[in-house]
Amino acid sequence: MNDPHSVLTDVQLGELIDLIKKIHGFDFSSYSKASLKRRVLRIIQNKKLQFYDLKHIIVNDQQFFQVFLDEITVNVTEMFRDPSFYKALNNQVIPYVSTYQHIKVWSAGCSSGEEVYSLAILLNDAGLRKKSFIYGTDINSEMLKEARKGIYNLKKIKSYAENYQFSGLKGSLTDHFTIMYDAATVHSELKHNTLFSVHNLVSDGVFNEFQLISCRNVFIYFESELQEKILELFYNSLAPLGFLCMGSKETIRSDKFKKKFKPINIKENIYQKIVS
Amino acid sequence: MSLNKNIIERWQNSDVLLLGGSAGSFSTIFRIIRNFDVDLNKSVIIVIHRKKNFFSEIEKLFSENTRISLREIRDKEIIQDNTIYIAPANYHTLIEKEKCFGLDVSESVWYSKPSIDVTFESAAEVYNERCTAILFSGANQDGADGLLSLRECGALTIAQNPLDAEMPQMPTAAINIDAAEYILRTDEIFELLQYN
Secondary structure: OOOOOOOOOHHHHHHHHHHHHHHHOOOOOOEOHHHHHHHHHHHHHHOOOOHHHHHHHHHHOHHHHHHHHHHHOOOOOOOOOOHHHHHHHHHHHHHHHOOOOOEEEEEEOOOOOHHHHHHHHHHHHOOOHHHEEEEEEEOOHHHHHHHHHOEEEHHHHHHHHHHHHHHOOOOOHHHHEEEEOOEEEEOHHHHHOEEEEEOOOOOOOOOOOEEEEEEOOOHHHEOHHHHHHHHHHHHHHEEEEEEEEEOOOOOOOOHHHHOOEEEEEOOOOEEEEOOO | OOOOHHHHHHHHOOOEEEEEEOOOOHHHHHHHHHHOOOOOOOEEEEEEOOOOOOOOOHHHHHHOOOOOEEEEOOOOOEOOOOEEEEOOOOOEEEEOOOOEEEEEOOOOEOOEOOOHHHHHHHHHHHHOOOEEEEEOOOOOOOOHHHHHHHHHOOOEEEEEOHHHOOOOHHHHHHHHOOOOOEEEOHHHHHHHHHOO
16 A cells, blocks of 8 residues: 555545536545545555546546546445344344334445345345335445346355354355356345435435435445434434434434434444434 | 663654554553553554454453553544544544544455554554554564554654564564564563653
8 A cells, every 4th residue: 555656635635526526426525534535545556647647537537437436435345244233133123113014224325235135135034025125225326236236256155154144044145145156146036125226325315215224334434514414314214213223333423313313222323213 | 772762752742552463462462551551641542453253352351451441443433542442343444634533344455454554554644753653463464554654754663573473474574664663572662651
């Protein structure tokens, strides 16, 4: 990572943010700067660019912009990341939502779909597949294409299999996939009740009403004020007594929303919407 | 070698102490935090390589054995004095200009998440010379580049003497790229941190 020739000043990062907003419509101005800066520097180093070149191609090369977007929006995700979270979901949330006629779930910032299919497997296991529907959204349309396919490298699936074992679900992760050579395709019945579409948490609004919203390890990329704005969006998108799941190291810091969400599981960061 | 005035003063003028380690570093870091006084007046940030999915007793064990408050880092937490922070497993820990933590789940660095490089590099920009960083035992080269960034920003950078490290690769990697301004024996590190 350390190349003395590539530095990026705060002013340059600001210029880049303005440029991207103007040309491509994505607003990164309230993203956490340390992480964003590191991502941009990585591109500059990997592609051996000067800052001036980077600005030039961001303006003129749509194809490159997609590569850029893939790099700066972190798309690292796992199936059953934090197995103890899925255990808590199974024990504390599923019994509650299973009484509903329909269970609508929103996985916000779903990247290549791993969390959506983890939730689909969990709901299927609980016998709730037919009455549940999972919406996966992300800012990055290319990632959503991957998510829709539901095809994952077998190596990756093997690394997710350990998570699955710890989650307490029965059988093994590969039970839910058809494996051919080095690719694992998620079973088609798990895909039936999913829908992937573009949604930008920074700029887009409420689009449905949900019993469960999962947005884990997305807030970490946002500054505190933006986090609060998105909490508002989630609050307005949840049915009364609906559940909000955040990443285990994320925190509701705003006093306003501390009063609007009741903690159900503090360690796993699961909340329930309070209706006042 | 006895500690010179320069190193002691720069440690005393630091706002933050960064400790990075991997295999073989645990007991040394444990002894360090046991010795801290209540009026340390600095923040301590510890990045130890750790595996995901294994409920770790590090926080519990450490906090029962130190006089100052200790916690696992949470996103956007403000960095305070007299507090020891431990980087959580399966996240990178970065430091924002506003002196709060930012977490990140991006790719592992040197097969490690948390990566010492990531934390050290972002600390370099925020703290510059008001920072002391020590790299301990470990079996890979994570931390070396980060230590170099810190040194270039004027921080006091120290590598544990590889002779004292159970796994010498990590401090050696830092020494090889000239990232460590000082190479200290474990006893000298303990002695330095006793100056307040």
